[in-house]
Amino acid sequence: MKDIPEQRVIEILKKNRIDIAATLPCDRIKALLPLIEKEFTTIPLTREENGLGICAGLYLGGKRPIMVIQSTGIGNMINALGSLNLTYGIPLPVLASWRGVYNEQIEAQRSLGERLPAILDAAGIRYTITGYKDELDNIDTAIKDSFDNARPHVVLMSPAIWEGSCCDNPVPQEITPRTTHFEFSSEIRKPEMTRYEAIKTLASCADDDIIVSNLGVPSKELYGIKDRELNFYMTGSMGLVSSIGLGLALSQSRHVYVIDGDGSILMNPNVLASIGSYKPGNLTIIAVDNAACGSTGNQETCTSRQIDLELLARANGIIDTRKVHTCEELRNSLQERATFIHTIVKPVNAKCKEIPFTAKKIKGRFMKALK
Ligand SMILES: Cc1ncc(C[n+]2csc(CCOP(=O)(O)OP(=O)(O)O)c2C)c(N)n1
Missing domain, CATH: 3.40.50.970 (Thiamin diphosphate (ThDP)-binding fold, Pyr/PP domains)
Structure with a gap:
């Protein structure tokens, strides 16, 4: 079990009593995401910043949420990480698949990915780089830091972690065949x-x-x-x-x-x-x-x-x-x-x-x- 990095991540999340994960996919973590979905209540996102807000509400209401996203999504969250999480003291562990640095084929990933540590430093947001699977315990430390000190903590997870992993890829789901009937009429009057x-x-x-x-x-x-x-x-x-x-x-x-x-x-x-x-x-x-x-x-x-x-x-x-x-x-x-x-x-x-x-x-x- 310990040798399968995706399983190790699940163990760490369970040990830290994580109960909800807000996720937005990255190709490099496509084997991790279905395991998370199987083990935890999962909220699939359409934009990371929205997930940050949902996680803040979940935390205020007594839950221990986590975000699992691609590192580019940090770019979509930076204002809210500062003005909500840092300012109010709201924890948010973020497991980010770190693109743009290791074996990266997509040019568009590089400009943000290479600068991300400097951007997070400048924004005053804690982060930890996890380069290999024998460093996965970093995730445990980062989650604890986030909840113990009520602040966001980003883990930049290198694609090297998952190399050679034998986890299955998810089975793709087809669109649900359905018909939509939409009737709507409304009147907007002069405001009163x-x-x-x-x-x-x-x-x-x-x-x-x-x-x-x-x-x-x-x-x-x-x-x-x-x-x-x-x-x-x-x-x-x-x-x-x-x-x-x-x-x-x-x-x-x-x-x-x-x-x-x-x-x-x-x-x-x-x-x-x-x-x-x-x-x-x-x-x-x-x-x-x-x-x-x-x-x-x-x-x-x-x-x-x-x-x-x-x-x-x-x-x-x-x-x-x-x-x-x-x-x-x-x-x-x-x-x-x-x-x-x-x-x-x-x-x-x-x-x-x-x-x-x-x-x-x-x-x-x-x-x-x-x-
Ligand atoms: C990312 C960002 N852009 C712009 C602002 C400046 N700003 C603060 S409140 C606001 C308008 C909000 O408008 P609305 O949601 O319609 O609420 P209203 O004030 O009209 O009640 C703007 C643009 C901001 N705080 N953050």
């Missing part, structure tokens, strides 16, 4: 309420429930309306608020309300596919659509004339959607605990104070309140 009024409506409905609020003005508005320990205020990692909410919904039983925004959803529409695939009954996304990046000066987004966010949610397999224009309609949809509430609001920001807490304080009191 403000985001502040929408958040106030939510705050009056959420008793022992979790609220995860989007970065920028929405978090400040929520703080001003009703601060509570079960509010998780985001201050960075744009696009990941619903990802964090999904991770929280999958890891514990309280209801999770997410205040998202049109600009942020359009930055990470990948999360809609993840929500459509898991459909947790304890998750409600309030997609606050002011047709603008409100927090940065109300610059127009393409929900203004082009994209209907409710339709986008439906196209991603989220069935239980609503569109609301008034506080009363929002209240009803919240009480029905719909999965996705497209909430049409005016592009107006309330005047509000800064949140006086550090990110680590927001995380600490939130996790304590969840226990």
Whole structure:
């Protein structure tokens, strides 16, 4: 067993009580991935940054997640590794198949791969290089470092580790034959309420429930309306608020309300596919659509004339959607605990104070309140 590197990795993950793996494939770890899928709950990703947000939510909700990806995916995660994991003190062990350096045939892999250690150094993100299979115990040390010190830790796993491994390749799965009938009609009317009024409506409905609020003005508005320990205020990692909410919904039983925004959803529409695939009954996304990046000066987004966010949610397999224009309609949809509430609001920001807490304080009191 010990001689098969893929099996050794599984043993290390089990020993460290890893319970969920978020994965995005690399050819070099194609024998490892099916073993992970067999042994652990696995969340297949369409973009690594989304997985980082889901893992953050899973951790906040009491799980011990890991990411298994290609090293290029670190490039897609760098902002969030800093503004979410490092800033809030959220662990994330990342097993990254390190491309671009060892026996690399694909030129496009080299530019990021060769510079990755320097990039991680500069970003203040811990990493460990595992060059050969007799160095696999590095993974054990890295996972412990990540959870013990509440920080991300990347393991750069050389393709040399898996050379000569006798693990089987997965059997490819064909597309499921099916027919799709899609009927949708919706009306977006002139906005009647403000985001502040929408958040106030939510705050009056959420008793022992979790609220995860989007970065920028929405978090400040929520703080001003009703601060509570079960509010998780985001201050960075744009696009990941619903990802964090999904991770929280999958890891514990309280209801999770997410205040998202049109600009942020359009930055990470990948999360809609993840929500459509898991459909947790304890998750409600309030997609606050002011047709603008409100927090940065109300610059127009393409929900203004082009994209209907409710339709986008439906196209991603989220069935239980609503569109609301008034506080009363929002209240009803919240009480029905719909999965996705497209909430049409005016592009107006309330005047509000800064949140006086550090990110680590927001995380600490939130996790304590969840226990
Ligand atoms: C990666 C990244 N790009 C840009 C920003 C700047 N930024 C902060 S909030 C925000 C707009 C968010 O818009 P939306 O999700 O529609 O929410 P709203 O503020 O309108 O409620 C932007 C562009 C950022 N924080 N991170």
